[in-house]
Amino acid sequence: MTTTGWTPVEYGRITLLRAANGGGYPYGNSLLLRGSAGTLLVDPSLALVEQAPSADAVFVSHAHEDHLAGAGAFAGPLHVHTADLPAVQDLDVLVAGYGLPEAVTQTTAASLTAEFRLAARPDAVGVPDGHRFDLGDCSATVVHLPGHTGGHSGLLIEPDGFLYIADIDLTGFGPYYGDRVSSLEGFERSIELCGTVDARWFGTFHQKGVVEGVGEFRERLAAYREVIGRRDEALTSFLARPRTLADVVAHRFVYRPHVEAPHVETVEARTAEQHLERLVRLGAVTEREPGRFQAV
Ligand SMILES: [Zn+2]
Known part of the structure; x- marks a missing residue:
């Protein structure tokens, strides 16, 4: 470089x-x-x-x-x-x-x-x-x-x-x-x-x-x-149907779809995990069955 x-x-x-x-x-x-x-x-x-x-x-x-x-x-x-x-x-x-x-x-x-x-x-x-x-x-x-x-x-x-x-x-x-x-x-x-x-x-x-x-x-x-709030909103509307963390990672909430880099999946997963954990704690999302999340 x-x-x-x-x-x-x-x-x-x-x-x-x-x-x-x-x-x-x-x-x-x-x-x-x-x-x-x-x-x-x-x-x-x-x-x-x-x-x-x-x-x-x-x-x-x-x-x-x-x-x-x-x-x-x-x-x-x-x-x-x-x-x-x-x-x-x-x-x-x-x-x-x-x-x-x-x-x-x-x-x-x-x-x-x-x-x-x-x-x-x-x-x-x-x-x-x-x-x-x-x-x-x-x-x-x-x-x-x-x-x-x-x-x-x-x-x-x-x-x-x-x-x-x-x-x-x-x-x-x-x-x-x-x-x-x-x-x-x-x-x-x-x-x-x-x-x-x-x-x-x-x-x-x-x-x-x-x-x-x-x-x-x-x-x-x-x-x-406000970007954090928009990630919450996008995630909640994506969870209108039950989805797994892998579905969320594939959909992307942080990087745009064209971005290709070795760290993208890890960052999407770590970010989504923290939003999901909080949304579940606040009662906005529920874990329908182990590993499948849906908005309430
Ligand atoms: Zn830094």
Whole structure:
């Protein structure tokens, strides 16, 4: 995989390193915080591999390959939330978190080292919610936003008023909670928490980049949250007749039918499973006979 390079965009003391493709996967938009006492690089993407800025330390929002691809260029300490630390320290743990079938797991592991140039970081440091990176005249505080992964975290950068929310990415695709280590309800709580933060800028890792103003942000966050409701509605109407989880996976509720990738079935199944579990719990869907679900 070739790298695309990046261009700097300034927001106060924060520089967004905008990937040349706009930040679509496998690339992303990294952040560089320059304080009077140090420099923190956030989510070093694949776009940084050939032209890396200098930084004293690195913070990675969660253990996914696109957020770690550029980390190899930095010798300084690498921080991640403690819940995602094992996956950064050991690539087998990272790949296992996807919950893919055995054959796909092997090709995924090979792609992480060949295309994303990932290397295990046994030296990585775990940080808890509320951990504060003191950069002198500014600071970045870890905000635990689990759901996408168990340790997924943002950063609140002050006094600039910049909330970085990583893969709560505000895209039309909607929230992604399709890994073994993901949680639909955790993601919903994290979206709610983001909606309570008052900041000037809200930064995402992928295509949407930075949104300015709390009003604009909350509108986009609400539209993003609604994708979860639409998945519930589509699933409920598909279950007008009794169906199995395999039927639901084949019908697709996350990816469009033309999307072909080795992880699609696993993600559809993990996503549907979480929606079904909740709809059954709420009494909107019933398990007619073992493994066959129908809307009530
Ligand atoms: Zn991710």
